[in-house]
Amino acid sequence: MQSTSSVPAHLAIILDGNGRWAEQRGRPRWMGHVAGARALKPIVEHCVTRGVDQLTVYAMSSDNWSRPAVEVNALLELLETQCRTRLHSLVTNGVRVSAIGRRDRLPLPMRRALSDLERASAAGRALHLRLAIDYSSRASMQGALPITSATQGTTILPPVDLLLRTGGERRLSDFLLWECAYAELAFIDTLWPDFSPAALDSVLADFATRDRRFGAVSATRRAS
Ligand code: FPP
16 A cells, blocks of 8 residues: 655665765775765664654665675675674664565575574564665566566565665666555765765655655546
8 A cells, every 4th residue: 555644654765876985085985885884874763753664775786796796795794794783773773674685695694694683673663674685676576477486586565655866876776666666756966875864854855745646636636
């Protein structure tokens, strides 16, 4: 059931711009991911404050495996340490965490860290944070076809109300294609590590002005 609230029940974010953020500072790209992970914490907390029910973030796409090994390994290590070090504060804040995407290609310690976090946070009701890791929307949809062998399984999430992409690109990049059927789209130029709760408030304020019709006509026009 799609939400008609002025706050998105389900916010999805493509965290883009980490690499450029690091390059602009003459640092290796993986340091941009470290800064990006740091930027995510206040955004998660702000989503709780603003009453967002579900936050799904694109932490690693299946296409990211084609990046240089040093960047991929750093990203995987970062995701694992984030799962371990943030566990306590996420659980304390009532955030339930789960992951979507393929697990079979992830290093074993990371799979363990993910399932420990999922288990420990399962009772959280303040926010459901979903980490899309080794995720491909097309692979997920292919899993539903009887003639294909499913590597990722088929995960259909609740519909996305607002899809936000930072970093200036205006595309979906194989993220939640099915779930975004009626999503409002917000593309902003800020690189992810510079994204702040105040910037999120601007995006949410703009979302609240959108006339979401879901293919019907708006209430004000219905009478005429
Ligand atoms: C895209 O930026 C970002 C990623 C591929 C990784 C995002 C992951 C994090 C921010 C870590 C999050 C941590 C947790 C626990 C979820 P890019 O590298 O494509 O940037 P560019 O477009 O500037 O090259």
